[in-house]
Amino acid sequence: xxxxxxxxxxxxxxxxxxxxxxxxxxxxxxxxxxxxxxxxxxxxxxxxxxxxxxxxxxxxxxxxxxxxxxxxxxxxxxxxxxxxxxxxxxxxxxxxxxxxxxxxxxxxxxxxxxxxxxxxxxxxxxxxxxxxxxxxxxxxxxxxxxxxxxxxxxxxxxxxxxxxxxxxxxxxxxxxxxxxxxxxxxxxxxxxxxxxxxxxxxxxxxxxxxx
Amino acid sequence: xxxxxxxxxxxxxxxxxxxxxxxxxxxxxxxxxxxxxxxxxxxxxxxxxxxxxxxxxxxxxxxxxxxxxxxxxxx
Numbered sequence: 001x002x003x004x005x006x007x008x009x010x011x012x013x014x015x016x017x018x019x020x021x022x023x024x025x026x027x028x029x030x031x032x033x034x035x036x037x038x039x040x041x042x043x044x045x046x047x048x049x050x051x052x053x054x055x056x057x058x059x060x061x062x063x064x065x066x067x068x069x070x071x072x073x074x075x076x077x078x079x080x081x082x083x084x085x086x087x088x089x090x091x092x093x094x095x096x097x098x099x100x101x102x103x104x105x106x107x108x109x110x111x112x113x114x115x116x117x118x119x120x121x122x123x124x125x126x127x128x129x130x131x132x133x134x135x136x137x138x139x140x141x142x143x144x145x146x147x148x149x150x151x152x153x154x155x156x157x158x159x160x161x162x163x164x165x166x167x168x169x170x171x172x173x174x175x176x177x178x179x180x181x182x183x184x185x186x187x188x189x190x191x192x193x194x195x196x197x198x199x200x201x202x203x204x205x206x207x208x209x210x211x
Numbered sequence: 212x213x214x215x216x217x218x219x220x221x222x223x224x225x226x227x228x229x230x231x232x233x234x235x236x237x238x239x240x241x242x243x244x245x246x247x248x249x250x251x252x253x254x255x256x257x258x259x260x261x262x263x264x265x266x267x268x269x270x271x272x273x274x275x276x277x278x279x280x281x282x283x284x285x286x
Binding site for chain 1: 214216217218219220221222223227228230231232233234235237238241242243244246255256257258259261262266268269270272273274275276277278279280281284
């Protein structure tokens with residue numbers, strides 16, 4: 001299980017390659033057997049935190065455990081890696097809704113916007129920064145103009161792009177990108193009553209200071 | 212009964228976004244998910260290594276998944 005959609009996406013990619021090409025799987029297994037002395041048998045399957053929560057823990061159990069409902073307009077951000085072939089679990093690859101369902105279970109209002117699966121170019125951040133900043137800005141500006149108070153990301157690497165680089169993205173693109181961004185794990189922890197001080201800061205940032 | 216899963220934090224949760232890891236531990240405790248960290252797991256290359264060596268990318272990922280298997284964990 002991982003919290004990062006990018007990690008999860010590439011794990012699914014490897015599992016797919018192993019299943020579709022036995023020769024390739026043997027080459028890779030020989031390589032890791034030489035260095036680590038173990039082989040991947042295909043028994044252990046990757047899971048993303050979001051899929052684990054919705055499919056195995058269940059939304060009802062999460063809804064019952066909520067202590068501090070979110071009560072904000074939350075823009076869900078999936079990122080592209082979770083929508084690739086074989087990586088969507090039981091969710092719809094073209095119009096995913098797990099994150100929206102989870103936001104509702106936590107007492108928030110999901111915001112519908114077009115860029116929820118659009119890439120923010122995270123792996124290319126260090127090599128082609130300007131286009132990456134423009135991609136980041138376009139997702140943020142879209143969510144903002146659709147009425148979001150804040151955004152929740154299902155991917156740790158995209159989360160750091162959307163959060164830490166948002167002012168730079170705003171400067172490069174000239175768009176309005178200022179918005180609080182949290183990761184999925186943070187939003188759930190806040191709703192379940194952990195870190196009430198951080199949650200209070202987030203609400204002040206979203207509702208009083210605003211964009 | 213607690214749901215047992217192998218936990219792979221990824222590079223970012225242990226570096227730039229430590230708040231994710233902070234929050235994940237208490238949230239899993241509340242929901243009855245037992246996180247078992249994969250021993251000696253490495254970076255998975257983050258699709259960046261794939262640009263120069265797809266083989267290395269898949270080897271890093273397969274190694275992490277194989278390590279989870281040695282713990283007898285399915286996901």
